[in-house]
Amino acid sequence: DAGVIQSPRHEVTEMGQEVTLRCKPISGHNSLFWYRQTMMRGLELLIYFNNNVPIDDSGMPEDRFSAKMPNASFSTLKIQPSEPRDSAVYFCASSLRAGRGNQPQHFGDGTRLSIL
Amino acid sequence: SQKIEQNSEALNIQEGKTATLTCNYTNYSPAYLQWYRQDPGRGPVFLLLIRENEKEKRKERLKVTFDTTLKQSLFHITASQPADSATYLCALDSGGGADGLTFGKGTHLIIQP
Numbered sequence: 001d002a003g004v005i006q007s008p009r010h011e012v013t014e015m016g017q018e019v020t021l022r023c024k025p026i027s028g029h030n031s032l033f034w035y036r037q038t039m040m041r042g043l044e045l046l047i048y049f050n051n052n053v054p055i056d057d058s059g060m061p062e063d064r065f066s067a068k069m070p071n072a073s074f075s076t077l078k079i080q081p082s083e084p085r086d087s088a089v090y091f092c093a094s095s096l097r098a099g100r101g102n103q104p105q106h107f108g109d110g111t112r113l114s115i116l
Numbered sequence: 117s118q119k120i121e122q123n124s125e126a127l128n129i130q131e132g133k134t135a136t137l138t139c140n141y142t143n144y145s146p147a148y149l150q151w152y153r154q155d156p157g158r159g160p161v162f163l164l165l166i167r168e169n170e171k172e173k174r175k176e177r178l179k180v181t182f183d184t185t186l187k188q189s190l191f192h193i194t195a196s197q198p199a200d201s202a203t204y205l206c207a208l209d210s211g212g213g214a215d216g217l218t219f220g221k222g223t224h225l226i227i228q229p
Contacts, residue, residue: 042221107159
């Protein structure tokens with residue numbers, strides 16, 4: 001079975017440009033999570049969706065960040081305009097819907113983003 | 117918000133010995149605690165989940181304990197192998213009924229042949 005698929009795997013772009021990260025969750029999973037990982041802060045939850053509806057976006061750092069899930073098989077995380085401090089590895093994860101973290105999350109291999 | 121502490125220094129263990137990793141948390145007691153493995157350049161991979169009313173969970177060479185009084189989980193790998201070398205992340209539910217997880221920064225485990 002295919003796991004969570006993220007694209008691109010690597011992105012290098014200049015400050016001020018728009019960046020769009022993509023994620024295809026595991027079929028049948030109805031929760032989707034976006035995380036960001038840096039050496040300093042570790043893995044941080046940015047936003048998550050249940051049944052395509054955003055539930056908690058309190059981890060989104062600024063208004064420059066936005067996420068959408070137009071259908072059950074696709075989600076995007078957009079940064080506009082991008083800044084050097086946004087450089088990090090961005091992970092998407094999916095799981096079956098459940099409460100209070102009682103389901104394993106399945107992660108993609110991430111997008112390594114570098115903003116010059 | 118929840119604060120999770122994992123040993124930030126690398127843990128070096130001789131092959132064949134038991135590796136023990138620690139996860140301490142503050143504030144509220146989570147309903148669930150999970151452990152993940154992360155290899156360089158890859159996403160975290162789920163290993164084990166333990167519930168607050170469970171004291172211990174096992175899976176093959178892995179064992180997790182959960183002490184809500186001490187606010188601590190221990191993760192053990194018995195008969196360790198060089199292939200077990202990786203970073204291990206502890207994760208707790210974010211509280212308030214939310215589905216998201218709060219992760220520790222992980223402990224880098226090195227199994228020496």
